[in-house]
Amino acid sequence: MTVLPRWMRVLWIAPAGFIVAFVAVPLWQIAANALHDDALQTLLSGSTWHVAALAAAQALLSTVLAMAVGLPLAAVTCYRFPGRALTRALLTIPFVMPTVVVALALRSMLGGALPTGIVAVVIAHAWINVAVVVRVVGSQWARMDLGYLHAARCLGASRLQGFRTITVPFLRPAIASAATVVFIFCFTSLGIVLLLGDQHTKTLEEQILRQTSVLLDLPAASALALAQLLVVSVALILGARAISTTTYRPTTAALRPLPASTGGRVALFSCAGLGAIGVLAPVISLVIASVSSAHGMTWQWWATLNSVDAGTTRIGSPIAALGISIQYALITGVLASIIGVIAAISLLGPRIGRWIAGVSILPLGISAATLGLGLLLAYARPPIDLRGTGLLVPLAHSLVAVPLVVAVVIPAVRSLDGRRLGVARSLGAAPTRAFVTAYGPTLAVVMVAAGGLAAAVSLGEFGAASFLARPGTPTVPLQIVRLLGKPGEQPLAAAAALSVILAALTLTLVLLVDRLGRRVGA
Amino acid sequence: MNREPGPPEPEEGLAAHDLVIGNRFWQAGPLNVRTTTGQITAILGPSGCGKSTLLATLAGIEPALSGQVMLHGIDLTDVPVHHRGIGMVFQEPLLFPHLNVGANVAYGLRRQGVNKSVAAQHAAELLDWVGLPGFADRATDSLSGGQAQRVALARAMAPSPRALLLDEPFSALDTDLRLRLAGEVAELLRSRSITAIHVTHDLAEAHAMADVVEQFGDLTAR
Numbered sequence: 170m171t172v173l174p175r176w177m178r179v180l181w182i183a184p185a186g187f188i189v190a191f192v193a194v195p196l197w198q199i200a201a202n203a204l205h206d207d208a209l210q211t212l213l214s215g216s217t218w219h220v221a222a223l224a225a226a227q228a229l230l231s232t233v234l235a236m237a238v239g240l241p242l243a244a245v246t247c248y249r250f251p252g253r254a255l256t257r258a259l260l261t262i263p264f265v266m267p268t269v270v271v272a273l274a275l276r277s278m279l280g281g282a283l284p285t286g287i288v289a290v291v292i293a294h295a296w297i298n299v300a301v302v303v304r305v306v307g308s309q310w311a312r313m314d315l316g317y318l319h320a321a322r323c324l325g326a327s328r329l330q331g332f333r334t335i336t337v338p339f340l341r342p343a344i345a346s347a348a349t350v351v352f353i354f355c356f357t358s359l360g361i362v363l364l365l366g367d368q369h370t371k372t373l374e375e376q377i378l379r380q381t382s383v384l385l386d387l388p389a390a391s392a393l394a395l396a397q398l399l400v401v402s403v404a405l406i407l408g409a410r411a412i413s414t415t416t417y418r419p420t421t422a423a424l425r426p427l428p429a430s431t432g433g434r435v436a437l438f439s440c441a442g443l444g445a446i447g448v449l450a451p452v453i454s455l456v457i458a459s460v461s462s463a464h465g466m467t468w469q470w471w472a473t474l475n476s477v478d479a480g481t482t483r484i485g486s487p488i489a490a491l492g493i494s495i496q497y498a499l500i501t502g503v504l505a506s507i508i509g510v511i512a513a514i515s516l517l518g519p520r521i522g523r524w525i526a527g528v529s530i531l532p533l534g535i536s537a538a539t540l541g542l543g544l545l546l547a548y549a550r551p552p553i554d555l556r557g558t559g560l561l562v563p564l565a566h567s568l569v570a571v572p573l574v575v576a577v578v579i580p581a582v583r584s585l586d587g588r589r590l591g592v593a594r595s596l597g598a599a600p601t602r603a604f605v606t607a608y609g610p611t612l613a614v615v616m617v618a619a620g621g622l623a624a625a626v627s628l629g630e631f632g633a634a635s636f637l638a639r640p641g642t643p644t645v646p647l648q649i650v651r652l653l654g655k656p657g658e659q660p661l662a663a664a665a666a667l668s669v670i671l672a673a674l675t676l677t678l679v680l681l682v683d684r685l686g687r688r689v690g691a
Numbered sequence: 692m693n694r695e696p697g698p699p700e701p702e703e704g705l706a707a708h709d710l711v712i713g714n715r716f717w718q719a720g721p722l723n724v725r726t727t728t729g730q731i732t733a734i735l736g737p738s739g740c741g742k743s744t745l746l747a748t749l750a751g752i753e754p755a756l757s758g759q760v761m762l763h764g765i766d767l768t769d770v771p772v773h774h775r776g777i778g779m780v781f782q783e784p785l786l787f788p789h790l791n792v793g794a795n796v797a798y799g800l801r802r803q804g805v806n807k808s809v810a811a812q813h814a815a816e817l818l819d820w821v822g823l824p825g826f827a828d829r830a831t832d833s834l835s836g837g838q839a840q841r842v843a844l845a846r847a848m849a850p851s852p853r854a855l856l857l858d859e860p861f862s863a864l865d866t867d868l869r870l871r872l873a874g875e876v877a878e879l880l881r882s883r884s885i886t887a888i889h890v891t892h893d894l895a896e897a898h899a900m901a902d903v904v905e906q907f908g909d910l911t912a913r
Contacts (some may be wrong), residue, residue, distance in 0.1 A: 313784070320785045327773050
């Protein structure tokens with residue numbers, strides 16, 4: 170292909186270098202540390218695999234609950250009804266919400282009724298991941314040709330039999346991939362487990378953090394990270410196998426008309442309504458928690474957000490964390506969008522570039538703690554110590570964001586019309602000018618959208634930051650967790666207020682990205 | 692090529708009385724359809740006139756807005772699709788891609804509770820009948836368009852339906868094949884004396900298939 174001007178055909182080196190430096194080298198460091206004698210004992214010890222088993226059981230339960238709630242909602246989103254777009258948007262909110270905010274929101278809604286431990290963790294995980302099920306399974310469901318079901322009904326299948334023998338096989342690949350994503354998310358959960366869990370809901374992720382920051386045993390932490398990578402790889406392989414290759418010819422997604430029967434409509438609207446309430450109730454409770462005290466409504470928590478006394482460090486108020494988070498989010502947005510967009514553009518170039526685009530999605534399967542620990546091992550001690558630069562956290566956040574950015578940008582790059590380039594060239598434009606004329610406007614929009622998405626990821630990210638942020642400069646999620654560790658009414662309310670700000674910022678960014686994304690068909 | 696009906700007083704097959712079809716935005720009717728048991732009736736009409744909706748309503752896939760669907764004098768209007776015993780072959784073969792050819796044909800029998808090996812044997816016989824012996828183990832995406840429609844016919848006939856609806860089943864094929872297949876399918880259906888309604892916009896196809904040819908537009912007149 171001659172789409173890319175010559176100098177752009179080597180641009181893949183940038184994302185490749187980024188991945189090598191900040192994924193491959195840290196992973197190698199983890200492996201080197203883990204294959205140390207004492208660390209090997211940790212890797213092979215019963216307690217490690219006991220935690221892995223607990224986490225796997227918890228993740229399975231969470232996945233089952235997310236499916237049980239998500240599948241009916243996925244079905245609902247296939248119908249055309251007033252409020253459908255709003256319902257779909259609402260259902261996505263929990264997934265883009267920072268995990269520590271989720272934990273706090275559920276806590277403020279259920280209060281004492283929510284026992285910490287497995288029940289709370291599973292509910293929180295399901296609440297977040299219903300969005301994945303609705304998006305992944307719902308979009309596949311909407312593409313199913315109803316003719317297959319009609320054929321089955323005419324052959325004597327009841328409604329239920331039709332669902333079991335036709336719809337379920339059709340949805341199986343989508344269900345398998347959603348389940349894989351949800352399982353891995355829950356298996357490597359950190360923020361939720363720290364805030365809502367007990368000794369029965371440990372995850373390896375949480376153990377990695379404990380070994381690193383409390384016990385200061387980096388080899389043991391590395392061994393745990395390796396164990397977790399193993400389990401995640403097995404889950405990915407099993408998932409890929411279940412995503413079978415049966416090819417139903419997908420029809421273009423056409424929304425279905427409302428069911429004719431009153432019962433069907435009542436069921437549909439009550440599902441949609443319950444889904445919306447389920448999403449909104451914890452969010453509203455969180456807002457209320459930030460303005461209530463034992464003596465009624467009050468703005469005092471918001472007013473004291475700016476005071477150093479209300480903070481968890483001697484040098485910063487709760488609101489100071491916001492400044493730090495925004496600064497990190499800006500750096501992440503710029504870095505991740507540049508790397509991600511270049512990686513996606515590499516698709517248009519030589520074969521190696523296409524390979525790079527694929528590789529740049531890889532960090533998605535690597536947990537936040539693994540990335541954090543790896544960066545800590547590789548770049549937070551001599552010979553290379555980046556701790557003083559304040560770049561470690563945004564670097565880690567970029568690693569988390571790049572796969573998402575690439576996933577968003579690739580469809581936009583694929584949709585670029587190559588003929589435009591031909592037209593520009595035929596009008597006498599040099600290769601670079603032709604590329605800019607033909608693709609520039611789309612890519613500019615995509616770049617801004619990608620940057621916004623990366624910034625949103627950075628704002629809410631907790632896992633990697635808890636490894637890399639320095640005690641004096643906590644990000645907002647870290648500040649929230651620390652506030653929750655302090656006794657009394659004020660820290661809790663301050664955490665709620667801070668959470669409201671963080672959630673509002675994140676949602677605004679995501680909405681913006683969604684708008685821009687739709688403009689370029691991504 | 693109209694045939695003399697066999698019995699002196701022809702028995703009524705599948706029929707519609709003052710049937711109104713459509714949805715909130717579009718209606719057609721009242722329509723009156725009469726067919727004779729064991730005969731093939733073609734209904735001819737331009738695209739978009741409501742032929743397919745009529746068949747879907749007769750099969751029970753779409754609800755009737757008013758009027759009745761009758762089979763051998765029994766009112767089926769409120770009987771759900773899967774209890775009507777009316778088979779259907781669609782414009783597209785709609786073979787289930789996760790099942791092989793044999794399992795597709797056996798699908799209806801399995802829903803009746805026939806055990807797997809008996810159903811498979813019966814499916815093999817039906818595949819012989821439509822001229823595709825030994826195709827049971829093939830994947831559905833290995834079939835040509837004409838072969839796929841034959842499998843769809845075998846599948847529709849497997850649960851021994853009391854009537855068969857054919858919704859432009861050959862429209863996706865090229866002209867030569869279409870007329871040849873229409874003739875063959877007509878022979879097959881006659882060999883089983885099944886009551887059938889075949890809708891099409893193609894006059895030649897209608898005549899190649901049917902004992903009786905009706906115009907869709909005439910159904911409202913009665």
